[in-house]
Amino acid sequence: MNAVTFSVFIFLFLVVTVLGFAAARWRRAESMANLDEWGLGGRGFGTFISWFLIGGDLYTAYTFIAVPATLFAGSAVGFFAVPYTIVIYPLIFLFLPKLWSVSHRHGYVTPADFVEGRYDSRPLALAIALTGILATMPYIALQLVGIQVVLDVMGLGQNSDNWFIKDLPLFIAFIVLAAYTYSSGLRAPALIAFVKDILIYVAIIVAVVYLPHKLGGWGHIFDVANDSFTKFNTDNADAIASGTAAPKGMIPPPLAHWAYASLALGSALALFMYPHSVTAVLSTRNRSVIRRNAALLPAYSFLLGLLALLGFVAIAAGVSVGDPPNPQLAVPQLFENEFPPWFAGVAFAAIVIGALVPAAIMSIAAANLWTRNIYKAFINRNATDAQETQSSKWASLVVKFGALVFVLSFSKQFAINLQLLGGVWILQTLPAIVVGLYTRWFHRWALLIGWAVGMGYGTWLAYGVPLPTDPSSHFGGPLVLLPWSDTTKVYIAVLALAANLIVTVVLTFVFRAMKLSAGVDQTRDDDYWADIGDQGVEPELDPHREVHA
Amino acid sequence: MSDSRLPSPPSRGLWILICVILAPAVILPLWVGLYDKDEPRLGGWPFFFWFQMALIILSAVLTVIAFALSRAADRKDREWRAGMAARRTDAAG
Numbered sequence: 001m002n003a004v005t006f007s008v009f010i011f012l013f014l015v016v017t018v019l020g021f022a023a024a025r026w027r028r029a030e031s032m033a034n035l036d037e038w039g040l041g042g043r044g045f046g047t048f049i050s051w052f053l054i055g056g057d058l059y060t061a062y063t064f065i066a067v068p069a070t071l072f073a074g075s076a077v078g079f080f081a082v083p084y085t086i087v088i089y090p091l092i093f094l095f096l097p098k099l100w101s102v103s104h105r106h107g108y109v110t111p112a113d114f115v116e117g118r119y120d121s122r123p124l125a126l127a128i129a130l131t132g133i134l135a136t137m138p139y140i141a142l143q144l145v146g147i148q149v150v151l152d153v154m155g156l157g158q159n160s161d162n163w164f165i166k167d168l169p170l171f172i173a174f175i176v177l178a179a180y181t182y183s184s185g186l187r188a189p190a191l192i193a194f195v196k197d198i199l200i201y202v203a204i205i206v207a208v209v210y211l212p213h214k215l216g217g218w219g220h221i222f223d224v225a226n227d228s229f230t231k232f233n234t235d236n237a238d239a240i241a242s243g244t245a246a247p248k249g250m251i252p253p254p255l256a257h258w259a260y261a262s263l264a265l266g267s268a269l270a271l272f273m274y275p276h277s278v279t280a281v282l283s284t285r286n287r288s289v290i291r292r293n294a295a296l297l298p299a300y301s302f303l304l305g306l307l308a309l310l311g312f313v314a315i316a317a318g319v320s321v322g323d324p325p326n327p328q329l330a331v332p333q334l335f336e337n338e339f340p341p342w343f344a345g346v347a348f349a350a351i352v353i354g355a356l357v358p359a360a361i362m363s364i365a366a367a368n369l370w371t372r373n374i375y376k377a378f379i380n381r382n383a384t385d386a387q388e389t390q391s392s393k394w395a396s397l398v399v400k401f402g403a404l405v406f407v408l409s410f411s412k413q414f415a416i417n418l419q420l421l422g423g424v425w426i427l428q429t430l431p432a433i434v435v436g437l438y439t440r441w442f443h444r445w446a447l448l449i450g451w452a453v454g455m456g457y458g459t460w461l462a463y464g465v466p467l468p469t470d471p472s473s474h475f476g477g478p479l480v481l482l483p484w485s486d487t488t489k490v491y492i493a494v495l496a497l498a499a500n501l502i503v504t505v506v507l508t509f510v511f512r513a514m515k516l517s518a519g520v521d522q523t524r525d526d527d528y529w530a531d532i533g534d535q536g537v538e539p540e541l542d543p544h545r546e547v548h549a
Numbered sequence: 550m551s552d553s554r555l556p557s558p559p560s561r562g563l564w565i566l567i568c569v570i571l572a573p574a575v576i577l578p579l580w581v582g583l584y585d586k587d588e589p590r591l592g593g594w595p596f597f598f599w600f601q602m603a604l605i606i607l608s609a610v611l612t613v614i615a616f617a618l619s620r621a622a623d624r625k626d627r628e629w630r631a632g633m634a635a636r637r638t639d640a641a642g
């Protein structure tokens with residue numbers, strides 16, 4: 001453990017945390033209600049500031065740790081995160097303003113609210129809410145793994161046979177996260193956003209400018225990485241031929257094109273259905289802020305691409321990641337090796353805070369979903385404010401425990417697989433939510449059965465994927481062979497969504513022929529175009545208020 | 550639920566144009582066969598990598614254009630809806 005690195009890390013971590021709590025207290029006197037509802041998007045903030053804040057929230061452990069790890073490990077499809085973040089913005093541009101309008105017209109705070117209003121189906125709304133909570137857990141798990149690897153590189157995790165000592169960094173990460181959210185709610189994460197984001201941008205920009213320059217330039221880095229992959233493939237030719245090792249590469253071979261494209265498209269479609277992204281979208285000031293941000297956000301994809309390539313930079317720098325290798329150590333170890341100790345401390349603090357804050361926001365969004373669409377809808381219809389708050393706090397703790405279970409029981413080797421598993425589940429809500437924004441043709445019972453089929457099929461497929469190193473393991477990767485192909489793999493989420501849609505369409509025909517009641521639609525055509533200032537459009541959504549016609 | 554089909558708003562053409570403008574930002578990144586190559590390199594970067602970075606810039610430009618058009622489309626629709634509402638009031642009165 002380097003004393004300077006560790007001191008700087010602890011110092012920055014404490015400053016940011018104390019600042020968050022102090023700021024929450026300071027603002028409390030002025031406008032408690034505003035802070036209470038503060039989402040990610042920064043309602044009331046101008047375009048530039050919300051752009052700055054949203055950007056800071058995009059840089060989670062996913063971008064810092066998980067994506068570079070796949071490139072470091074020589075996965076030829078690892079760079080899919082870049083097309084993913086390109087495809088996402090046109091989709092946001094087209095779909096989400098409609099969701100904004102209808103939600104602000106009827107007081108919908110969650111996607112489950114919308115689905116219940118649109119389809120007049122409580123079971124379907126329950127399914128949507130449960131999916132959101134479940135899918136958030138592995139996403140939080142990824143953040144925990146991110147914090148863990150940083151603590152590990154700093155020397156907090158000792159090599160020990162004792163499972164508790166070995167996972168100590170993970171437990172520290174979990175306790176810090178739990179304490180953080182339980183006591184401060186959404187307020188502290190929101191108010192430390194500025195300090196946190198400045199830290200993150202400094203770390204990113206130094207990392208993507210200074211490191212490649214120091215290590216001989218990008219051209220050299222690409223060559224070294226490519227040579228090391230070629231060498232690996234030659235040395236392990238037998239293992240690759242027998243299927244016990246995966247070949248490495250930088251560019252997806254023709255057989256992996258579908259895998260690359262389906263990972264990008266599936267992830268893009270999934271992202272904005274997570275509870276925390278919906279909160280962010282709905283908290284913007286008016287419809288056109290969403291579109292303007294969609295036009296500005298691609299700048300972040302550029303930095304994300306450079307961060308991903310740090311995986312190759314780590315190869316060029318000769319970073320070693322332990323035995324058995326843990327590729328997720330690549331970026332923190334690179335920082336430790338190449339940065340002066342004090343700046344390594346800054347960068348580590350940036351990564352840890354950058355994982356902690358999104359994890360807190362995700363767990364709170366999932367907890368609100370629980371309270372609004374499950375607790376109040378099914379368990380205690382006349383809950384008092386105090387009961388609601390208590391239920392939310394417990395739910396956010398349970399969600400984090402769920403995340404811990406995911407970390408402990410699934411392979412941590414590639415945390416990105418956790419996020420991709422969450423994507424398999426959340427994508428099954430697309431027919432009800434996204435298609436529902438355009439047409440009510442799908443029958444509510446067909447949607448529910450289609451959802452169940454997609455969830456079951458997707459989970460079953462994911463269960464059947466072993467880790468390359470251990471044929472008896474499960475949930476080892478995001479890709480499966482297409483049912484009619486021996487060679488072409490695709491992202492499970494897209495396959496499960498296809499099954500979901502087919503069942504939904506077929507059953508919609510059947511149920512309509514049977515004249516099964518389709519319920520009453522609470523929304524009208526012009527609700528989907530309403531903007532701020534129109535009749536009945538609420539400028540701010542209050543999570544404690546009921547939806548209305 | 551809407552009782553009758555509303556006549557299509559005047560922005561329809563503009564929205565088709567917006568979708569056409571945004572289409573490359575969705576299709577090109579997913580068309581992997583187009584860019585799965587090492588050559589030509591740019592400043593040492595394999596084509597695969599620099600092409601995707603260039604796509605980010607392209608998609609940003611397209612989204613800015615689409616944003617401007619969507620403002621025009623929304624404005625047109627608002628005027629049209631206001632006109633419809635006024636006519637309905639006249640007919641009722």
